[in-house]
Amino acid sequence: MKNKKLPVGIENFEEFQRENFYYADKTLFIKELLENWGKVNLFTRPRRFGKSLNMSMIKCFFEVGCERTLFNGLKIMREKELCEKYMGQFPVIFISLKGVDGLNYKAANAALCNIIGREALRFQFLQKSSHLSEEEKDSYRRLIKIGSDSQAFFDMTDSILTDSLQILTQLLEKHYGQKVILLIDEYDVPLDKAFQQGYYNEMVSLLRNMLGNVLKTNDALYFAVLTGCLRISKESIFTGLNNLKVHTISDVRYDEYFGFTDADVEKMLKFYDMSSYMDIIKEWYDGYIFGNVNVYCPWDVINYCDELLANPQTRPKNYWANTSGNAMVRRFIGKADKNTKNEIEKLLDGRTILKAVKEELTYPELDDSIDNLWSVLYATGYLTKRHSDLEDEELMKLAIPNKEIRKLFTDLVKDWFQETTLADTSRINRFCSAFSRGDAALIQDMLNDYLWNSISVRDTAVRKNMKENFYHGMLLGMLNSQENWMTQSNAEMGEGYSDISVCTPERTGIIIELKYAHDGNLQAACKAALKQIEERKYDVGLQRQGMKKIMKYGIAFYEKECMVVMR
Template structure:
C-alpha cells in the first residue's frame, strides 16, 4: 500500500501562510514570483481562468512584500532575495464585492476603513472613495517611508456578474472613479498587481492606466499559475502511485490519465509549456479519483452571459482561430464568444501562425463539461428564447 497519510495537499486553501505554517505541500514558484515582484514595470495585469491559483499567487506576493522571510525558508526565492524589505501592502479582493453598486461601495468602504485605522488616517465625513484611496496610499508611504505594494485580486468579479444588468454601468463608474488614483499616485507605489479572468477595457484600470503591462501572454510567466508536468512528477509521486494502485494502472498510465483529464493549457505562444488546472489536479490526487472538479465548482455559471449568440456545436469550440489583436487586447464584451471561452478556460492556445492564435479545448474535463453541462444549458435557453418569441 502506498503511504501518503503524512502528506497534506492544499485542497481549497488560498493562504500561502497557512500552506507553509501547517505543512501543506507547496509547488515552489517563488523564483517566478520574485522575478515578477522585481520587474521594472510598476503596473501588471494577469488574466487566468477561475480556480487557477491566482489568489494563492496574490497571497504569496503579500507575504513577500510584508517581509515574512520565515515563510519562504527552503524555497527558491531565498537564493534571490537578499534584503527582505517590509513594505505597506494594500490588498483588495473584489470577488467579495458583490455585483451591485451599493455592495461594491460597501466592500471598498469597509476595506478602506481597515486601512485607515492601520495607518492612523483621519477621514473627513464627506470624503469620496477616490479621495480615501489616495489618502491611504500616501498615508501608508508617509507612515513607513516605503513605497506601497497594491494587490487587486479578481478585479473583474463585480463587472462580470453585473454584465447585462442595469447595475453594470454604475459598478463601472465606481471603478473609473476609484482606480484612476493608481496612476495619479505612482510616485508612492512600488508595485501594482491586478488579477482577473476577463478584460473590461472601458474601466480606468485599462483606459487610465495606459502603462498597465498585460503579462498574461509573456513567456516567463506562462507557468506562474497552474502545475507543469515537471512539477507534477517532482512533487506528487506518492499521490500518483496511490491513484495507480487504486485503478490498477502503472505509474506512467496514471500520469497519462491525469494528463488527458487536466493538462493541456497554454498561456504563451512563445512558451508552450503544458499547464495542468491546479484545482482539478490537486482534488483528483487528494481523492485518488478522476472527476470533473472544475465545472462542478461553478466555473460554468457565467458562460451563458457571454456566449448566447453563437451556433452551439462542440466541433466549433475545438478548432477556431482568433486574431492576436483580439485575444491580447480586446474587451470581453466586444471580442466575441471565443474570447470569453479562452479567458475563462474553456479554450486554450494550440498554436500560432501569422498573427493568428489557433484555439482548442484543453483536456477531457473541459470537453466533458462543455458537452454535458454547458451546451445543454445553452441549447435549452435558446429553445426557450425561440418559444417565447413564437408565443
C-alpha cells in the same frame, strides 16, 4: 502516506507554510516580477489557476515584519542579494474584490467600503504615528469610521472611497519612509457582477476614479499588481494609465507561475506515491497553453489527488467546471448560428478552429458578437490555443483543452438541446405520441430534424458507449416531457437493463435500445439493438408491469443521422 496535507481551497500562503500543506514552489515569480520591472502589473488568468495564492505569497515576502521562515527551503531563498534587499522592506496593501457584489450599486458600493475598511484596520498604528500630522491621522480615521448603514459596516462617502487607496498608500509611505506595494486581486469581479445586475456604468465610474487616483502619478507607490480573468479595456477603467504592463495567458513572461507545469505534477505525484496516475491526470486536466508552457489546472489536480488518497479507485471528474456557474458557455451555445454550431462540433471532435481573439474588451462588448464570445471563452479557460506558425498575432488556433472541459461542453449542449426542444410543446407531444402509435417513420424524420438543428457529439477520442450516453440523455429528456408516462432509464427488464422503457396510461409498453453506429452502418446497428431486446427478454419486464401492448424500437445514431426500426 506523506505527512503534508493537500491544499484544497487554500489561498493563503502563510497558512500553506504554517499548517504543513503541500506547496508547488512558485516563489521565483517574485524575482521575475522585480527583474521585469513594471510600475503597475496586470495578470489575467482563468479562475482557479493560483492567482490569489501568488498574491498572498507576494504580500508575505515584501511586507514589513514578514516571517522569513515561511520561505525556508523555497527557491527564492537561493537569491540571497535579492532577499536581503527586498524581503520584509515594504508596507503592503492587499485587497481582493471578489466579494464586491450586490443586486444594486448601493449594495456593491457598501461591499467595497467594507473590503477597504477592513484592510485599513490592519494599520491602526497610523492613529498614533509620530510621522503623521493630526490632519493626516484624521484622514486615516475616515477610512475606518464605523457606520450605521445595515449594508456598510464602514461609513465612507463616495469621495472618500475613491480616494481611499491613494490616502492609505500616502499615509503608509510617510509613516515608514518607504514606498508602498499595492495588491488588488480579482479586480474585474465587480464589473462582472455590475454588468449582470444592471449598474455597470456606475461601477465603471467608481473603479476608474479609485484606481486612477492610486495608480497614476502616485509618488507613494512602489509598484502594484492586479489580477483578474479578463483584460478590461483601458478606455473602461484604466484611462490615461500609461504605466500599465498587461500579462495575459498569451504572453511568454511569467508563463510558468500560474497553474501546474508537467514538472510540478510529476513532482507532486511522486511525493504522494501516485506517479501511475500521471497519464489520466494529463488527459483530464492538462492541455492549457500559457505563453509557451504546457499547463494543468491546479484546482483539478489537487482535488483529484486528494480523493485518490482516500480511494485509489476514484475516477476523474469535473472539479474546475463546477466551481461557479457556466452561464457564459450556455449563452454562447444559445447564440450560436449554423456556422458556430459546426465550429463547436469541430471542437468536440478534438479539432481546432481558427479565430481572431481580442484580449481587451469591455463587458458590454461581450455580447455584441459571437466573435467576442470566442475571445472570452479563450480568456476564461474554456478554450485554449494550440501552437502555430501564424503571422497574425490575433489569429489563434483554438481547441478544447482536455476531457474535463469537453465533458462540460457536451453536458451544456445536451441541456441546451432539451431546453430548445421542450419549448415547442406541440411538436414534442407529436414526437412522443409517435412512439405509442408505432410510427417509426415519423420518429426518424423528426429525430433527424432535431439532430440537424442541434450540435452533434462525434469526437473520435470518446468511447462508443459515451457517445451512446449522449444520445440516450437527449432522447430520455424528450420522453420525460410526457408527465403521465412512467419513463425509466437503464431499468432492470427481463434478463438485463434496457436503455429506456416507458409505461403509458393506455398500458402500452415501449422499449428503446440505442446504438451508436461507429462505422456509419445505421441499419446494422438497429438490427443489433432489436436483437438485444429479444435476447435479453426486455419485454417480459413490461408484461409483468401489466402492459398489454409492447412496442420495441432499435434506434441507431451516427453524427447527425439516425435510423429508427420498430418490431
